[in-house]
Amino acid sequence: MGSDxxxxxxxxxxxxxxxxxLGAVALLMAGVFMKASGxxxxxxxxxxxxxxxxxxxxxxxxxxxxxxxxxxxxDFSRYxxxxxxxxxxxALILSVSSAVEQGLAKFEYSVLVVFATLGMMIMVSANDLxxxxxGLELQSxxxxxxxxxxxxxxxxxxxxxxxxxLGALSSGMLLYGASLIYGFTGQTQLDLIAEAIALxxxxxxxxxxxxxxxxxxxxxxxxxxxxxxxxxxxxxxxxPVTAFFASAPKVAAMALLVRLVMDSFExxxxxxxxxxxxxxIASMVLAxxxxxxxxxxxRLMAYSSIGHVGFALVGLSAGSGLGAEGVAVYxxxxxxxxxxxxxxxxxxxxxxxYVQTIDDLAGLAQTRPYVAGVMAILMFSLxxxxxxxxxxxxxxxxxxxxxxxxxxxxxxxVLASAxxxxxxxxxxxxxxxxxxxxxxxxxxxxxxxxxxxxxxxxVSYYLTVGGPLLNxxxxxxxxxx
Numbered sequence: 001m002g003s004d005x006x007x008x009x010x011x012x013x014x015x016x017x018x019x020x021x022l023g024a025v026a027l028l029m030a031g032v033f034m035k036a037s038g039x040x041x042x043x044x045x046x047x048x049x050x051x052x053x054x055x056x057x058x059x060x061x062x063x064x065x066x067x068x069x070x071x072x073x074x075d076f077s078r079y080x081x082x083x084x085x086x087x088x089x090x091a092l093i094l095s096v097s098s099a100v101e102q103g104l105a106k107f108e109y110s111v112l113v114v115f116a117t118l119g120m121m122i123m124v125s126a127n128d129l130x131x132x133x134x135g136l137e138l139q140s141x142x143x144x145x146x147x148x149x150x151x152x153x154x155x156x157x158x159x160x161x162x163x164x165x166l167g168a169l170s171s172g173m174l175l176y177g178a179s180l181i182y183g184f185t186g187q188t189q190l191d192l193i194a195e196a197i198a199l200x201x202x203x204x205x206x207x208x209x210x211x212x213x214x215x216x217x218x219x220x221x222x223x224x225x226x227x228x229x230x231x232x233x234x235x236x237x238x239x240p241v242t243a244f245f246a247s248a249p250k251v252a253a254m255a256l257l258v259r260l261v262m263d264s265f266e267x268x269x270x271x272x273x274x275x276x277x278x279x280x281i282a283s284m285v286l287a288x289x290x291x292x293x294x295x296x297x298x299r300l301m302a303y304s305s306i307g308h309v310g311f312a313l314v315g316l317s318a319g320s321g322l323g324a325e326g327v328a329v330y331x332x333x334x335x336x337x338x339x340x341x342x343x344x345x346x347x348x349x350x351x352x353x354y355v356q357t358i359d360d361l362a363g364l365a366q367t368r369p370y371v372a373g374v375m376a377i378l379m380f381s382l383x384x385x386x387x388x389x390x391x392x393x394x395x396x397x398x399x400x401x402x403x404x405x406x407x408x409x410x411x412x413x414v415l416a417s418a419x420x421x422x423x424x425x426x427x428x429x430x431x432x433x434x435x436x437x438x439x440x441x442x443x444x445x446x447x448x449x450x451x452x453x454x455x456x457x458x459v460s461y462y463l464t465v466g467g468p469l470l471n472x473x474x475x476x477x478x479x480x481x
Contacts, residue, residue, distance in 0.1 A: 014066060014071055014125075015056070016081065017125070020117060024118060027049075031108065039106055039109075039110075042110050042111075043096060045110075047092050050086075050092070054081075054089070057081045058078070065127060070126075070128035071122075071128075075476045076480050077255070079472055081125075083335060084248045086335075088116070088120075088247075090243075091244035091247060091339075093450065094343060097346070098349075101349075102150065102238035102239060104150070104238055104240060106149075116244075118138060119138030120135070120249060123255070123256045127191070129178040129181065129188040129189075129193075130188055132260075139249060140167050140220075144160055147163045147245075148161065150237075150238050155235070156238065157236075158236055159235070159236025160233075160236075162236075170215070170216045170226065173215045173219075174217065176212050180212065181209035183209075184205035191263060194267060202268060202271075207271055211275065217253060218257075222250075222306050222309060223282070223313065224310070231299045231302040233245070233302075234302035235299050240346065243343075246305045250331070258327055262319075273317055273319050276316050279310070279313055280310045280313035283309050284307055285310075285412070285416055287303045287306040288420045290303050295357045295359065296356060297356065298356075300358070300423060304424075310416070311393075311394060311397055311413060312326075314326075314400070315327040318403065320403065325400070325470075328476050328477060329469060333392070333393040337390060339450065340458070341378050341379075343447045343454065346447055348361075350439060352438065358427055359430070360437065360438060361427060362435060362436060363435050365431050365432045367436050368443070370443070370451075372432065374454070375427070376431065377459060380424070381458045383424050384417050388458050388461065389466075
């Protein structure tokens with residue numbers, strides 16, 4: 001360990017995290033000594049930092065295990081980190097045009113996003129239960145503050161408080177599970193836990209620890225029945241913050257869950273498979289029916305995200321390399337679609353403010369045909385209609401489930417997807433068949449660009465990025481096994 005700490009080359013796998021941490025501290029110091037008007041410039045610097053680190057992670061690999069086995073950099077962590085960094089950068093871009101109205105025109109916002117991103121990157125590379133907890137808490141503490149960032153808004157304060165209280169409960173469950181696993185295996189390092197489980201008998205104490213640990217992580221991905229915070233927090237938080245919550249943190253928590261069960265608990269796969277299958281079915285079914293009665297767009301997107309977590313868990317339920325590959329593909333496509341939808345929502349500003357409900361979208365095809373077109377494409381993709389990207393995302397996870405002979409799970413997934421079509425198509429119907437109720441301002445350039453890129457990727461997925469993404473996901477999943 002000593003040589004690792006002394007040698008700069010020994011720290012190479014953690015260079016991206018070190019640079020993000022230094023960048024976050026530099027942004028904080030610059031913000032403290034800069035005038036209030038400089039907050040917008042700091043957002044640009046933060047976006048540049050995240051993009052630069054994403055390029056470093058993607059094109060300058062330095063795989064390895066450091067800090068006495070507590071931190072691992074492999075193809076899986078690099079794949080997920082690129083998604084996380086892209087999601088965080090896109091969330092900051094989404095906030096540029098609406099920062100003043102949404103109460104985000106303060107330098108602390110971009111600093112907190114960068115610190116949250118650092119926590120997510122540590123989570124993805126955690127090879128020890130203690131490292132895992134450090135990353136999780138660094139992310140969570142930043143997100144609690146971001147949720148309540150609009151201090152003059154009672155709803156935002158309520159959202160932050162709910163998230164904090166329930167988040168503290170989930171952290172307690174996760175720590176209790178980790179302590180049980182340590183008590184019964186004598187290890188905190190993920191690969192050593194797997195060895196201890198494989199060498200011993202199937203221990204009921206380890207199973208209990210696994211259940212509590214997975215309950216804590218399930219809260220972070222908002223899987224049913226640990227989803228109760230999601231609709232309220234998504235609705236109460238400023239819209240760019242909701243877009244951030246629905247993208248990068250979801251990817252990080254899902255990556256953490258995949259590494260946890262595939263690395264540490266591979267010897268008791270049948271036990272954790274049952275838990276994942278339950279979380280998957282409950283999330284898909286509840287989200288499909290609960291979203292039908294929603295009229296608030298952000299609450300609708302909350303239930304949509306819960307449902308898509310359920311679909312991603314279908315792949316993980318297989319407990320195979322193909323399943324992990326399916327999850328990796330699903331999270332990339334899900335994040336692209338989600339960012340695109342929130343770009344559409346933030347692009348619609350009228351005299352009454354930003355759109356809040358589905359009714360506000362009435363007649364959008366007549367007043368803003370470009371935004372309505374992109375929104376419709378993304379809704380069809382979220383349903384999973386071919387040949388859009390959402391279809392191939394669901395195809396990958398259902399394929400893994402069928403290969404693992406989880407036929408009932410795959411059928412339930414298809415039926416839940418059919419039910420979800422109702423509320424996605426309701427938005428399309430409202431935009432194209434109702435009379436306009438609002439006149440909207442011109443679409444900001446950066447939001448128009450994000451809509452164009454996400455719409456293009458969703459439509460042309462099979463012909464453009466589908467093959468390369470599948471290869472990257474295959475390589476990433478292979479490094480776990």
